[in-house]
Every structure is written in structure tokens, then in C-alpha cells.
Amino acid sequence: MDARPMKGARFEELAWRSTPLGEISLRRRIDPALRAEVFEVKLGDEYLMSSLFTVAEVELARLALAARPHGGVDMVVGGLGLGCTADAALADERVRSLIVVDALDDVIGWHRDGLLPLSAAIVADPRCRLVHGDFFALTAGAGFDPDAPARRFHVIAVDIDHSPRHLLSPGHADFYTEEGLRRLRRHLHPGGVFALWSDDPPDAAFTTVLEAVFATSTAHVVTFANPVRGGESSNTVYVAVAAS
The missing domain is CATH 3.40.50.150 (Vaccinia Virus protein VP39)
Known part of the structure; x- marks a missing residue:
């Protein structure tokens, strides 16, 4: 992933809801080591995808x-x-x-x-x-x-x-x-x-x-x-x- 300019809070939960498959959430965080803005999707405790x-x-x-x-x-x-x-x-x-x-x-x-x-x-x-x-x-x-x-x-x-x-x-x-x-x-x-x-x-x-x-x-x-x-x-x- 190309590094994006870092902005805002270090961590944000942008969206969350309970679904028939489990709790799904969209998160945005800043990875200081990579100097990148990272978007992640979780279903329950399992990571479904990451912009990394x-x-x-x-x-x-x-x-x-x-x-x-x-x-x-x-x-x-x-x-x-x-x-x-x-x-x-x-x-x-x-x-x-x-x-x-x-x-x-x-x-x-x-x-x-x-x-x-x-x-x-x-x-x-x-x-x-x-x-x-x-x-x-x-x-x-x-x-x-x-x-x-x-x-x-x-x-x-x-x-x-x-x-x-x-x-x-x-x-x-x-x-x-x-x-x-x-x-x-x-x-x-x-x-x-x-x-x-x-x-x-x-x-x-x-x-x-x-x-x-x-x-x-x-x-x-x-x-x-x-x-x-x-x-x-x-x-x-x-x-x-x-x-x-």
C-alpha cells in the first residue's frame, strides 16, 4: 500500500453494527512505524481485510x-x-x-x-x-x-x-x-x-x-x-x- 498523509486521531472506529454473521466494524488507524493511514475491516474478532x-x-x-x-x-x-x-x-x-x-x-x-x-x-x-x-x-x-x-x-x-x-x-x-x-x-x-x-x-x-x-x-x-x-x-x- 502507498503511504497516505497521516491525519486526525491515531485510531477511529468509523462504523460498527451487529449482523447475522457477527459484529462488523470499519476502523481507521495511523501506523507510526509505516507512517501510513490504515483501514481495516473486522468481523467479530477476525480481521477480514486491511488496506496494507x-x-x-x-x-x-x-x-x-x-x-x-x-x-x-x-x-x-x-x-x-x-x-x-x-x-x-x-x-x-x-x-x-x-x-x-x-x-x-x-x-x-x-x-x-x-x-x-x-x-x-x-x-x-x-x-x-x-x-x-x-x-x-x-x-x-x-x-x-x-x-x-x-x-x-x-x-x-x-x-x-x-x-x-x-x-x-x-x-x-x-x-x-x-x-x-x-x-x-x-x-x-x-x-x-x-x-x-x-x-x-x-x-x-x-x-x-x-x-x-x-x-x-x-x-x-x-x-x-x-x-x-x-x-x-x-x-x-x-x-x-x-x-x-
């Missing part, structure tokens, strides 16, 4: 879009978070429409209230719509566009669970099976791209599932500097392409 670690979230959008090298793109992002994946997608001029789905209306509200550094650009972009909904339920149902049931997309990128094995809710598990991914594939155009962020190393069992559903599948290891522990850390971005 956003490289893989950006790569999720970049790698997904790179797998569709030609033509305009209608895209879905599952999981809004700090907005890094959505912002990276909108930076690609080929993206003509973007729907970002988040199960927590609070997270959408943070961006509409301008609480995060990327909020203004995301909310103001006429190509982008923020949709409050359960991404997994929408996958199993009529799809992601409330105004156009059964609409298909060129790219669907997902950053919700920690990994296909480390889930925020047990109810998400079915999505990562062959049947679940086949349901997702029907929302893609022929040759469409599915991309998934994971906090874990590449999972051979999940890659096998992807290969059973999609024409091609690649697990990209994304490395980045770890400013907290030092050295490097890594995430995985899976990119799978449907048959044309």
Missing part, C-alpha cells in the same frame, strides 16, 4: 480481465470490501458495466458515505452499480442484475470467503463443488471468465473441481511485501475460462 494488503485484490481484477483479451466486458464482482477489486476493474476501459454484490448493506453504505479512500471514484462511476444481496443465493437463482434476470456476463470475480476451505459461513460450501460452479457458469457468456481470490496456497483438490467445469484453469500465486512481519506473503488467484 491489497495487491492480490487488485490482481484478482487484472488477471480476470487479462483472460478476456478482446471486446467489451460486462463484469460482476462478488464482495465489495475496501473497493480494491472494483476500482481495479473500473480502471480497465474495456469494462462497460460492473455490478458489485455484497451481502452486507453496511459495507455498501460505507462507500456511499465516502468513508474509504476509493469510495468516491467507485460510487461516481456510471458504469458501476452496488447491489445488496447474497452472492451465493444469486448464483443459485436468477442472477446478479436485479433489472435483468438471467443476464449473462463476460467476467465474474469473487473475493468473499478466505478460501474454498476456510469459509465465512458453512452455507457457502456448496458453491465450491462441481454443481455449485456449474450454476455459476450458466451466468457467463461462452468463453467467459471466473476468477477467485484465496488466502491459502493453491489447492489441488479445488483445481480438479475447476477443471471439471471449465475449459481451462490456472492458479496464480501473487506475492507481495508484508509490511507487518517483513519479507513476503502470498495469496492465490484462480482463473478459469468457460468453453467458447
